[in-house]
Amino acid sequence: MKDESSREKKHRCPQGTGSLVTSVWIWFGALGGAVAWFLHLVLAYVIAEFGCVSGLGKEEWIGISVIAWLGIMVSGLMIAGALIASGAAMKSQRRWSLVHRSNQDVLGNGQEFLAKSGVISNLLFGFIILVQSIPFVFYLHGC
Amino acid sequence: MNGNSPAEDEQFTQTWTSPRGLPGWLSVVNNRPLGVRFMLTALVFFLLGGVLALLMRIQLAVSENTFLGPDTYNQLFTMHGSTMMYLFSVPFLEGLALYIVPLMIGSRDVAFPRLTALGYWCYLFGGILFYVSFFVGEVPDAGWFAYTPLSSSKYSGLGLDFWSLGLSLVEISGIVAAAEIVVTVLKLRAPGMSLDRMPIFVWTVLAAGLMSLVAFTTLLVATLMLELDRSMGTKFFDSDFGGNNLLWQHLFWFFGHPEVYIIFLPASGIVSMIVGAFSRRLLGYTYIVVAILVTAFVSFGLWMHHMYTTGLPEMSLGFFAAASLMIALASGVQVFAWIASLWGRSPAFRPPLLFVLGFIFIFVIGGTTGVMVAVVPFDWQVHDTYFIVAHFHYVLIGGALFPIFAGMYYWIPKFTGKMLSPKLGHLNFWLTFVGFNMTFFPMHIMGFFGMPRRVYTYLPVLELDGYNMFSSVGAFIFASGTLLFLADILLSFRWGAATGKDPWNADTLEWSTTSPPPPYAFYSPPIIDGRHPLWDRECSEDVTSESVPEDSSQLAIQKCVLALQGRPVDWRATLVTDSVGAMPQAIHYLPGPSYQPLFVALGLVLAMVSVLLKVYLVVLVGLAIMVIALTSWLSPNAAMLARLKSSEIIERAGLPVLTHGSRSIAWCGMVTLLVILFTSLFALVYAYFYIRLYSSQWPQAGIEPPSFWISTISYGFLGLIVPAMIWVKWSFRRQNWGGIQLGMTCTHLLGVCYLISNMYAVIDYRLSPQESAYGSLYWLLSVYIWLLVVVGMSLLGSSQRRIWTEFRDTEGHMAMQLQIAMMFWYFVVIASLLIYATLVFSL
Numbered sequence: 003m004k005d006e007s008s009r010e011k012k013h014r015c016p017q018g019t020g021s022l023v024t025s026v027w028i029w030f031g032a033l034g035g036a037v038a039w040f041l042h043l044v045l046a047y048v049i050a051e052f053g054c055v056s057g058l059g060k061e062e063w064i065g066i067s068v069i070a071w072l073g074i075m076v077s078g079l080m081i082a083g084a085l086i087a088s089g090a091a092m093k094s095q096r097r098w099s100l101v102h103r104s105n106q107d108v109l110g111n112g113q114e115f116l117a118k119s120g121v122i123s124n125l126l127f128g129f130i131i132l133v134q135s136i137p138f139v140f141y142l143h144g145c
Numbered sequence: 146m147n148g149n150s151p152a153e154d155e156q157f158t159q160t161w162t163s164p165r166g167l168p169g170w171l172s173v174v175n176n177r178p179l180g181v182r183f184m185l186t187a188l189v190f191f192l193l194g195g196v197l198a199l200l201m202r203i204q205l206a207v208s209e210n211t212f213l214g215p216d217t218y219n220q221l222f223t224m225h226g227s228t229m230m231y232l233f234s235v236p237f238l239e240g241l242a243l244y245i246v247p248l249m250i251g252s253r254d255v256a257f258p259r260l261t262a263l264g265y266w267c268y269l270f271g272g273i274l275f276y277v278s279f280f281v282g283e284v285p286d287a288g289w290f291a292y293t294p295l296s297s298s299k300y301s302g303l304g305l306d307f308w309s310l311g312l313s314l315v316e317i318s319g320i321v322a323a324a325e326i327v328v329t330v331l332k333l334r335a336p337g338m339s340l341d342r343m344p345i346f347v348w349t350v351l352a353a354g355l356m357s358l359v360a361f362t363t364l365l366v367a368t369l370m371l372e373l374d375r376s377m378g379t380k381f382f383d384s385d386f387g388g389n390n391l392l393w394q395h396l397f398w399f400f401g402h403p404e405v406y407i408i409f410l411p412a413s414g415i416v417s418m419i420v421g422a423f424s425r426r427l428l429g430y431t432y433i434v435v436a437i438l439v440t441a442f443v444s445f446g447l448w449m450h451h452m453y454t455t456g457l458p459e460m461s462l463g464f465f466a467a468a469s470l471m472i473a474l475a476s477g478v479q480v481f482a483w484i485a486s487l488w489g490r491s492p493a494f495r496p497p498l499l500f501v502l503g504f505i506f507i508f509v510i511g512g513t514t515g516v517m518v519a520v521v522p523f524d525w526q527v528h529d530t531y532f533i534v535a536h537f538h539y540v541l542i543g544g545a546l547f548p549i550f551a552g553m554y555y556w557i558p559k560f561t562g563k564m565l566s567p568k569l570g571h572l573n574f575w576l577t578f579v580g581f582n583m584t585f586f587p588m589h590i591m592g593f594f595g596m597p598r599r600v601y602t603y604l605p606v607l608e609l610d611g612y613n614m615f616s617s618v619g620a621f622i623f624a625s626g627t628l629l630f631l632a633d634i635l636l637s638f639r640w641g642a643a644t645g646k647d648p649w650n651a652d653t654l655e656w657s658t659t660s661p662p663p664p665y666a667f668y669s670p671p672i673i674d675g676r677h678p679l680w681d682r683e684c685s686e687d688v689t690s691e692s693v694p695e696d697s698s699q700l701a702i703q704k705c706v707l708a709l710q711g712r713p714v715d716w717r718a719t720l721v722t723d724s725v726g727a728m729p730q731a732i733h734y735l736p737g738p739s740y741q742p743l744f745v746a747l748g749l750v751l752a753m754v755s756v757l758l759k760v761y762l763v764v765l766v767g768l769a770i771m772v773i774a775l776t777s778w779l780s781p782n783a784a785m786l787a788r789l790k791s792s793e794i795i796e797r798a799g800l801p802v803l804t805h806g807s808r809s810i811a812w813c814g815m816v817t818l819l820v821i822l823f824t825s826l827f828a829l830v831y832a833y834f835y836i837r838l839y840s841s842q843w844p845q846a847g848i849e850p851p852s853f854w855i856s857t858i859s860y861g862f863l864g865l866i867v868p869a870m871i872w873v874k875w876s877f878r879r880q881n882w883g884g885i886q887l888g889m890t891c892t893h894l895l896g897v898c899y900l901i902s903n904m905y906a907v908i909d910y911r912l913s914p915q916e917s918a919y920g921s922l923y924w925l926l927s928v929y930i931w932l933l934v935v936v937g938m939s940l941l942g943s944s945q946r947r948i949w950t951e952f953r954d955t956e957g958h959m960a961m962q963l964q965i966a967m968m969f970w971y972f973v974v975i976a977s978l979l980i981y982a983t984l985v986f987s988l
Contacts (some may be wrong), residue, residue, distance in 0.1 A: 036442045043446040046464055054458035055838055069460065112725035115341030115431070123435045130443065130471045137463025145458040 034087025583619025
């Protein structure tokens with residue numbers, strides 16, 4: 003009876019703690035592109051509507067309107083953010099792939115999946131941000 | 146079944162069974178009966194909305210028809226659109242998700258059973274409120290989108306109050322169901338069902354749930370503002386007093402466009418499940434998941450394509466046109482994945498697959514016209530014509546109704562244990578497919594030839610009689626398909642072939658239960674070792690402790706799961722797992738039958754109806770009922786808590802029942818509440834800055850700015866709550882109960898000081914909410930924080946009372962309560978800072 007209870011205790015349930023719960027880095031790799039896209043949307047909308055309506059479209063710098071400069075800068079930053087997130091996801095994917103191969107007891111492969119889908123989604127979001135930025139190039143001198 | 150005696154098994158089954166008769170009907174909280182109710186109620190509304198559509202088609206069958214007058218026609222298209230968008234599509238898919246998702250993920254129920262019941266009652270009462278308008282002769286008539294100023298009290302009657310109040314109830318239903326589904330999917334999956342093994346349908350409802358939290362909240366804020374304008378005389382949308390009509394459109398379409406994807410995504414999930422089952426594979430799983438998530442995000446970035454003709458800056462138009470084109474990428478990925486999965490296979494062309502193929506054909510046409518109208522100059526030509534009517538019916542009926550029919554043919558055998566008739570199913574499909582295309586394809590051409598939307602008749606000179614007649618005939622053929630479907634369901638109860646667990650030989654967990662499933666769904670939680678549990682045959686519901694190897698994490702999990710086999714017998718429980726890898730973390734206590742959700746909903750309805758009837762004192766009665774019922778709901782029974790703490794299952798499973806942090810379902814619920822609150826906060830702040838942007842002077846109408854010092858002092862009290870909360874947390878870690886009480890008492894005092902000082906500041910400002918949009922915004926933002934502070938004090942007060950009068954434990958329930966209260970207060974502080982900065986520094 004005593005042996006059974008000690009065997010039971012040895013096989014107490016793992017409680018799903020930090021070693022298997024993802025880090026901030028993994029979530030950045032998974033969702034960084036989406037966050038960059040969202041920030042791009044909010045900033046581009048504010049620049050385009052609030053900036054244009056408030057008259058900022060008439061201000062120019064080196065022959066290009068301030069609005070266009072802001073739009074292009076924000077787009078560049080967010081595309082960079084999406085690419086960095088993609089890099090983070092690739093790094094995570096390689097790491098978790100190694101972990102999974104070396105530890106066959108690990109149930110499921112959620113972290114590697116998050117990382118792999120992060121690579122794809124971040125690149126896609128980066129491309130979407132790029133396409134959404136094209137209109138700024140056509141409005142270099144006003145709204 | 147091992148470990149339990151027959152008496153214990155009987156008790157286990159009884160624990161999960163709802164009482165019979167009317168008391169049971171009113172108090173049920175199990176997900177499956179409620180899911181069925183959602184679906185049945187939605188089907189009733191679908192039929193009502195369909196009848197309205199047929200009446201419109203009769204009117205439009207010939208030019209200059211007098212079957213309906215213009216006012217009646219306006220009412221019909223308003224109610225048709227509102228019914229289909231608010232009362233049918235989303236609630237039906239929510240109901241389906243509530244039924245199927247726990248089965249698919251291996252859970253015994255959803256995370257918050259009483260919340261599901263509340264969602265249903267709010268939905269039912271909201272829908273009834275919509276249709277009561279017919280009986281009192283005050284039918285809403287401003288379209289399902291209720292653009293201002295047409296929907297203002299100046300141009301619309303009581304019908305719009307029915308609309309906005311009924312819709313508010315439906316929105317609350319949508320939000321709570323979304324929170325339910327999100328937490329259930331993330332935390333209640335069976336061990337081993339890591340994210341890469343989740344069925345696609347579960348991914349889609351997760352995405353739709355997350356979207357709903359943001360989209361429905363935005364609409365709730367907008368409808369609240371509209372109702373305040375209509376009943377209290379505020380001026381948010383009244384341009385004569387500094388308000389802005391386009392603000393309504395921005396807020397509405399920020400909800401309205403994601404709404405169509407909230408409908409489409411779960412429908413596409415149904416398609417993925419059926420394609421997978423029928424072709425025995427689903428290619429491109431990762432790409433489909435990415436497409437779902439990209440769609441969920443990008444759908445929030447398109448709303449202005451509904452506003453191309455409103456005179457917005459061209460740069461904005463270009464940006465949103467580009468975004469609208471990009472969403473086709475994600476949808477396209479899914480379509481190609483389905484086609485690739487079916488390619489080269491020999492699936493059986495049974496009704497579920499027929500409807501899936503019909504969906505692909507129709508949705509692709511709708512998507513193609515969608516890409517066309519994303520182009521600004523093209524949209525300028527076809528906006529408000531029948532081309533748009535054709536487009537959205539192709540994407541919504543193709544993208545939602547066909548998958549819903551497919552899903553019904555696929556899953557009704559699971560619900561009822563009876564197959565539907567394949568012959569009637571085929572006939573239904575062809576009637577629906579042919580009828581639909583007859584109805585809506587000619588509308589593309591009618592739109593090109595200039596037939597506008599929302600007109601009760603048209604002139605003969607347009608020469609559109611032939612197209613309209615063809616369309617109207619098609620509508621009746623389409624309707625006959627739906628009637629045939631209903632007949633098939635009714636006939637199946639009597640003559641349907643009995644089905645076993647898995648008539649389709651499908652791969653997901655719901656097919657491992659009996660048809661219909663037992664009240665507890667799973668006698669013990671299954672363990673998942675692959676993406677296709679039934680095909681992989683590694684679902685280990687039958688495992689015994691003698692059959693597993695030693696020294697592996699899988700052994701430990703199986704021991705954990707065995708502890709829950711047929712247990713606990715006298716209270717409801719399911720397993721909590723972590724959101725990525727689905728490793729067991731805790732056991733979640735689930736409440737049994739309860740009247741609390743019904744009373745909360747009744748209190749809300751009473752308040753809404755009182756606003757409608759302008760009997761404002763009764764509003765307080767309704768709110769009081771709601772608050773009392775909610776307080777009862779949120780106050781767990783001390784004896785029950787003590788029983789849970791000492792339950793033998795904790796020892797057997799090695800998992801806590803009462804816990805805190807991300808293992809606690811209540812903590813997860815608070816996180817979803819914070820998403821909702823942040824969304825509402827940003828919607829209000831956006832409204833403020835939007836109106837400010839288009840005002841030539843701010844504050845408007847020569848109003849003096851608010852007092853900097855009075856505002857700073859009053860909001861400063863809230864800022865001081867942060868150190869008080871930190872003190873509470875520090876004291877809690879050290880089990881310093883005196884310190885905890887001191888911190889909590891300080892928080893209460895600071896809250897009271899804020900309320901008194903801020904109310905004084907607002908009164909001293911002498912600003913009327915009815916004289917300018919600025920005044921309306923100032924009052925709304927201030928009242929918003931007042932309400933948050935009152936709720937925060939209630940939450941904290943509840944914890945404080947328990948420490949005084951009951952038990953003191955640093956783990957489990959007390960820790961969870963304090964944690965939740967603190968999370969709420971941190972939000973209150975952030976919200977107050979943002980609103981303070983908005984009101985004081987944005988001048």
